[in-house]
Amino acid sequence: MSLINVTNLTFAYDGSYDNIFENASFQIDTDWKLGFTGRNGRGKTTFLNLLLGKYEYAGHISANVGFDYFPYPVQNKQNLTLDVIEDIFPDYQHWQLMRELSLLKVSEDVLYRPFDSLSNGEQTKVLLAALFLKENRFLLIDEPTNHLDMHARKLVSDYLKTKKGFILVSHDRAFLDNCVDHILSINKTGLEIQKGNFSDWWENKQRQDNFELAENDKLKKDIKRLSEASKRTGNWSHEVEKTKNGTRNSGSKVDKGYIGHKAAKMMKRSKSMEHRQQSAMEEKSKLLNNIESSESLKISQLAFHKSQLVELDHVSISYGDKMVCGDISFTIEQGDRIALSGKNGSGKSSIIKLICGEDLNYTGTFRKGSQLKISYVSQDTSRLQGNLSDYAADNGIEESLFKSILRKLDFSRVQFEKDISAYSGGQKKKVLIAKSLCEKVHLHIWDEPLNFIDVISRMQIEELLLEYSPTILFVEHDSEFCNQIATKIVEL
Incomplete structure (x- = not known):
């Protein structure tokens, strides 16, 4: 076991005003089966490329392991599959390769066919098998399910369940649930890690979102109540202060000291309410930052003249x-x-x-x-x-x-x-x-x-x-x- 330490990671593409990552700090255990989730365009593949050293960034990433990326870029797809595997890992042991292919239900004859004659699913399985042959490597697996049918997805998910030491980008909930033990999520305000599979993470997220929505609603009501009370108290203070220059109904002179003290007390109470209102507003501003908008969509289909x-x-x-x-x-x-x-x-x-x-x-x-x-x-x-x-x-x-x-x-x-x-x-x-x-x-x-x-x-x-x-x-x-x-x- 070793750690990948990410400290104050900040990155933006050239010519972009917005940082994709800003002062992100977290640790990844290289024994984890880490699912990686987040909305499209948030920077999942960008983060994998930063781990691979493809871009310059501010901050620090340290690791005692090497990284390999899936899908591995095969330069010459006309080569035999066996030659493609040798390009990936020249020192592999044949019996180990056959063990991995067997787990993925891939027959040995694919090794002696041109790589481009394999189906997309076979290519996915062969590349995963070859990459997992290497030792002291942390795999960055980027959306392996896109060319897999349902049967192949189950097979690859079961295969990954037997492995450790990878980040898996996938949007398939059942696939993630079966084979990961931690989730790295890119939220609106940054990255965070939780233990558990995707369903655990989603349940926690919904619980947190619901808590924040309820808290936000409560604070909105508090802010409105305090604002109205502060305004009333301020008006009362102003009215009391005005009576300092008037007379009582009995005709006797007013006690200016008493009235001034009373007005000051009411003003202090008004200021206290304003302070509480400001605190409530600051507390409210910390909420809802990571709630994802998922407004409902509409579809208006035409009726056909026959059933x-x-x-x-x-x-x-x-x-x-x-x-x-x-x-x-x-x-x-x-x-x-x-x-x-x-x-x-x-x-x-x-x-x-x-x-x-x-x-x-x-x-x-x-x-x-x-x-x-x-x-x-x-x-x-x-x-x-x-x-x-x-x-x-x-x-x-x-x-x-x-x-x-x-x-x-x-x-x-x-x-x-x-x-x-x-x-x-x-x-x-x-x-x-x-x-x-x-x-x-x-x-x-x-x-x-x-x-x-x-x-x-x-x-x-x-x-x-x-x-x-x-x-x-x-x-x-x-x-x-x-x-x-x-x-x-x-x-x-």
Whole structure:
């Protein structure tokens, strides 16, 4: 066991006015299985890059271990997988590699295939196995779940559960809960560490947020009461002071000393109330700094003229001689929230393409309602570029609504001035989802919409789909999301 010490860490990107980290100090035990969470664009990957020494920063980071980053950058993907592993760790023992691959249910034959012929899931598992062969290294694992189906996620999560000495960035709640024992969270005001898994952290956060909201409400009432009382007492003091120059009703002279003493006493009481009011305001200012805004989203779907929107009856899809899926039968009725499930390569994206109108080679019966309007969210964000105003205009959506949804998904106004290509992976995905929520359609089709999206935004989207019950077909490997949302599951 050794410690990674972070002391007064301060960092901002060149040309940026805002610090991403400011005087952050904490310790990480290198034996921990550390989950790393926070909203998109807060600096999770930036912090991993600071540990790797990629940027200059103020403050100090000290560690007695070396760091390795996942996903490891493979320069030549045409090389055999065995050669890729040797590039990562030339001194590995073959039996140790086979032990790791066995735990990840990867067969030995993948070692003798070109790395780029492996599926995304196989590449993820091979790279993790190779990196965990090294000793005295602390792994920085950045969103390994994005290309894993549900089955592979469980497998990799179980694998990580047997390991220690890593930071894991993931927004998949079930994945984190299974394999971490501490949580590092980036909040609005900095970084903090708690013992436990994600659910423990989330429960503590909600408890703290609820306490602060109640305390804030109480202090608001106290401040208002003290302000009114102070004003009244000040007015009384002023009125009493005025009587010093008058006479009593009996005609006798007033006792100016007594009245002055009484006025001073009331003024002192007023000042005391003002002081208590100021203290209450200062106490109030310390609250709610880390409460995340998660305003509710809206979706207004068009009603279709028939209850059944789409029907597939014994549909099989082929590319050339290769059949990607066979004998698929299901219908999409109004109000259905259908999770299209299955391992990677089972044909989920092909089914989506067929419904969206791509000209694919298929057999069986496929019917789609005439004039059916569909909004599609793609897995791919690589082509996104330009500014948000132009993007809204090009896609025929209302700019103010589009930006309002992005604000609710935790976009700061400064993000609106940037080129979309400079956004984080999660922010790009939010652009696609916000666009989809603006479109007037009968059916939403979302293909892995939650890749890179932070947990709080996932919960907002869950609440949206449960409240408005739109007709939606989606592919998503976040088991928690599927369990909450799906009214039907179509297993391929």
